[in-house]
Amino acid sequence: MRAIPRPVLVDVLLAVVLTGLTLATLVDASGSAAPWPAYALAVLTAAPLALRQRAPVVVMAVIGAALAAYSLLGYGDYPNSGVGILIAMFTVATLRPRNVAAAMFLTVMAVVAAACVTSRTDVAWTSAAQSALQVIGAWVLGESTRRWGDRTRRLAERATRAVADERVRIARELHDIVAHHMAVISLQAGVAQYVIDTDVATARKAITTVGDTSREALTEMRRLLDVLRLEDASELAPQPGLAALDDLVDRTRGAGLPVDVVVTGRERALPPGPDLCAYRVAQESLTNALKHAGPATARIDLDYGERTLTLKVTDDGTAARPRRESPTSHGIRGMRERAELYGGVLTAGPADEGGFAVVVRLPLNEAR
Secondary structure (H helix, E strand, O other), X not given: OOOOOHHHHHHHHHHHHHHHHHHHHHHHHHHHHOOXXXXXXXXXXXXXXXXXOOOHHHHHHHHHHHHHHHHHOOOOOOOOOOHHHHHHHHXXXXXXXXXXHHHHHHHHHXXXXXXXXXXXXXXXXXXXXXXXXHHHHHHHHHHHHHHHHHHHHHHHHHHHHHHHHHHHHHHHHHHHHHHHHHHHHHHHHHHHHHHOOOOHHXXXXXXXXXXXXXXXXXXXXXXXXXXXXXXXXXXXXXXXXXXXXXXXXXXXXXXXXXXXXXXXXXXXXXXXXXXXXXXXXXXXXXXXXXXXXXXOOEEEEEEEOOOEEEEEEEEOOOOOOOHHHOOOOHHHHHHHHHHHHOOOEEEEEEOOOOOEEEEEEEEOHHHO
């Protein structure tokens, strides 16, 4: 059996209570001599509120029509002082567009005017003005509630997007950490297995590299997890940057890929974001060369311009690249997203002279 939503139950309870009070008020005012149509119209000024969130415009129209008929038939003042129409006006302003609420407001004002025309008291127009102010107050309150709800939804959507963006950033960091270190470990383990019976010294060196690389990967993973747990970050090492480029190059050379580094321009400290971006691009490019270039050498050209940092990583590998190494592959797409995050541009693809080339240009305006 399907459960009834709680808001519907609340509306039904509100309608039942208000209908009961309306009938009690009508009995006290007119006694048992009131005609039965008066009781029926009094019920219609409150009972439809049970459906106010399902069909707010229809509910308000029914209540307005009942009030108009009650006044035109000369049954006296509104049986519930117009509370039902105020609640209906608030609901329409909350759940429907402003133009619909305005149309319903004009309808209510027509009902009030009709009541004033049929009234024979001197204070009829004063009461009409008071009723108009009450309806406007309900409209404004409903409009404010709708705006608050819209703002809350926008904030929730923004928070959801922020969580998704953070997940992508974390996934990118994990990819950069795991892909590079596992590529080195896999290559060195293969070397050790190949030469363990013929060249013990080389095998021992390869196994040492595997141990050092795995410990470094675990350290970076632990640092990332500690940050995610929101623990005290004061004891954590900073994110890597171009200052750690020499260690990255040494580790790559140890994995079997010769790497040359050429630095031009005035070397200087960079803002943390572009610094990490440049390092990760170099790391991912060298990892791809290790995995896909075959027997090759690599070169890193690092140019510190006045306004732009240019990092170029090339290799002269001749091995056939798998399709995932295309410029739209996951790793290259991640590098391009990193670069665009800091206003940079990244290009990647086969070099004219053979091999593969990755070039990233990052603006350095923040560093000045």
